[in-house]
Amino acid sequence: MDAVTQLQRQFVEYTTSLYREGYLDDQFTQLQKLQDESNPDFVVEVVTLFFEDSEKLLNNLTAALQQENIDYKQVDAHVHQFKGSSSSIGAERVKNVCVVFRNYCDEKNLDGCVLCLQQAKNEYILIRNKLEALFNLEQQILQAGGSVPVMA
Amino acid sequence: MYVYRCPHAHITLQSVISNLIFFEKCLADTADFILNFASMECYGEDVPHVLAVDDNLIDRKLVEKLLKSSSCRVTTAENGMRALEYLGLRENHQQNNGSKVNMIITDYCMPGMTGYELLQKIKESSWLKEVPVIIMSSENIPTRINECLEMGAEMFMLKPLKLSDVKKLRHQLTNVEVVKR
Numbered sequence: 001m002d003a004v005t006q007l008q009r010q011f012v013e014y015t016t017s018l019y020r021e022g023y024l025d026d027q028f029t030q031l032q033k034l035q036d037e038s039n040p041d042f043v044v045e046v047v048t049l050f051f052e053d054s055e056k057l058l059n060n061l062t063a064a065l066q067q068e069n070i071d072y073k074q075v076d077a078h079v080h081q082f083k084g085s086s087s088s089i090g091a092e093r094v095k096n097v098c099v100v101f102r103n104y105c106d107e108k109n110l111d112g113c114v115l116c117l118q119q120a121k122n123e124y125i126l127i128r129n130k131l132e133a134l135f136n137l138e139q140q141i142l143q144a145g146g147s148v149p150v151m152a
Numbered sequence: 153m154y155v156y157r158c159p160h161a162h163i164t165l166q167s168v169i170s171n172l173i174f175f176e177k178c179l180a181d182t183a184d185f186i187l188n189f190a191s192m193e194c195y196g197e198d199v200p201h202v203l204a205v206d207d208n209l210i211d212r213k214l215v216e217k218l219l220k221s222s223s224c225r226v227t228t229a230e231n232g233m234r235a236l237e238y239l240g241l242r243e244n245h246q247q248n249n250g251s252k253v254n255m256i257i258t259d260y261c262m263p264g265m266t267g268y269e270l271l272q273k274i275k276e277s278s279w280l281k282e283v284p285v286i287i288m289s290s291e292n293i294p295t296r297i298n299e300c301l302e303m304g305a306e307m308f309m310l311k312p313l314k315l316s317d318v319k320k321l322r323h324q325l326t327n328v329e330v331v332k333r
Contacts, residue, residue, distance in 0.1 A: 030314050034217050042217060050210050080261065084290055085210040088312040 004146035011137045012149050018134070023127055028090030029151065047131055050089050054124050057082045061117050065110070075113060076105040082120065094123045200325045201225045205235045205258035205270065206288070211311065215257065215288075218318040224325075227253070232265030232273075241277055253283060255325055259311075260289040260296065268300055275304045286321060288313065 001009075018024045035042040057078050064075045083098035097120045104112030138148045202224045204215045212228045219226045229235040236242055239252065256274065260267040267287050275281045284306035289296065297308045306324060309317055 027312050027314075030312075031214075033315060034221055036221075039217065046210060046213055049213060053209055077263070081208060084208050084311065087290060088208075088210050088214050 004141065004144045007137065007141045007144060008146055008149050011134075011141060012151070014134060014137060015151050018130055022092050023130055025090045025092040027088065031089060032151065044135055046089060047135075050085055050091070051128055053085055054082065054094075054128075058117075058121055058124065061120075065113055065117060070108075070110065072105050072108050072113075076102060079105060091123075091127045094120065094127055097123050199223060199225050200254040200322075201227070201252065203227050203229060203235060203238065203253045203256045205229045205232065205256065205262070205267070207231055207259065207262045211259065215313060218313055218315065219257075219321075221315070222318050222322045224322070231262055232258075232267075232270040235270055236273060239274070239277075239280060241273060241280065255284050255286065255306075255321070257286040257288060257321070260287050260300070261291075268296075268303065271300060271303050271305055284324065286324075 015024075019028075031043050031046060061075065061078050061082075064071065064078065079098050079101045083095055083102065086092075086094035086098060097116055101113065101116035101120060104116055141148050200223075202219050204212065204219065204226055205228070206212045206215060207230055209230075212230065216226045216228055227238065229238055235256070235258070239256075256270075258267040258270055262270075267289075271285050271287065274283065274285055281304070285304070286307045286309060287300045287305045288309045288311050290311040292310055300308055307321070309321075
């Protein structure tokens, strides 16, 4: 098996596992469908925006939960944003944590919120690493002269 | 001067070169022509112009790309106030800037002014009330949906938006009377 075929196979296996393990959902496929010759880096651009936005939100959330008097409305507003953007790019596990997080905000449950924040951070780091690995594989395929397999 | 010994004995390398130079100039001229059009943003009248309003940066980028993929011209605004400014509907200063947009698509949950409030202001305006307004939300709340439809929203869509959703929108645009300039 030549290098390109091997890389392509790796790419397909890796992508399939991400969907199977719930890291990504159909929305990510939607993003890929939007990528075309007029915008060949669309997915990377959107995902990069998501990374930058998420890091800001996670910092804001950390600060908000360290306040003397916690403003749960504000915390909820940040989680709502995070839920929205993770949902829009197909980061399913992050989105699911946000759903639970919002419930704890409604209940003004500090322990629950702190727990969810930690989970959100963990899931974010996981999906960031996995997407970076995926983009890396794509680059390797392209540099080896191959084309990136299109997932149905 | 080089002479090729071939069936087309009249063709010389010199003439091939001058033809190529001429051809290269034609290509350059054509490229300039196309670039001019692109920079003038010369859209045909039948390209719908959509104003997309959303406070979330990622969602704005996504909705913009979805609409552009459906051959729409897109302007984005990050909140209700900016949207109203663009439409020429500011608080104490209203002016008809001409019918700039064929459709408005807005998120429901936004800080400051909700999508519902934005919808209300648009429907209160004599020259904008015919512009179809689509409301988007990540939350499926029937009372919210009804409230928006009753206020005159054309459609309510659940986020995250997909290509099939935008195809529906596009269809809607061709059915609704377009407010011409």
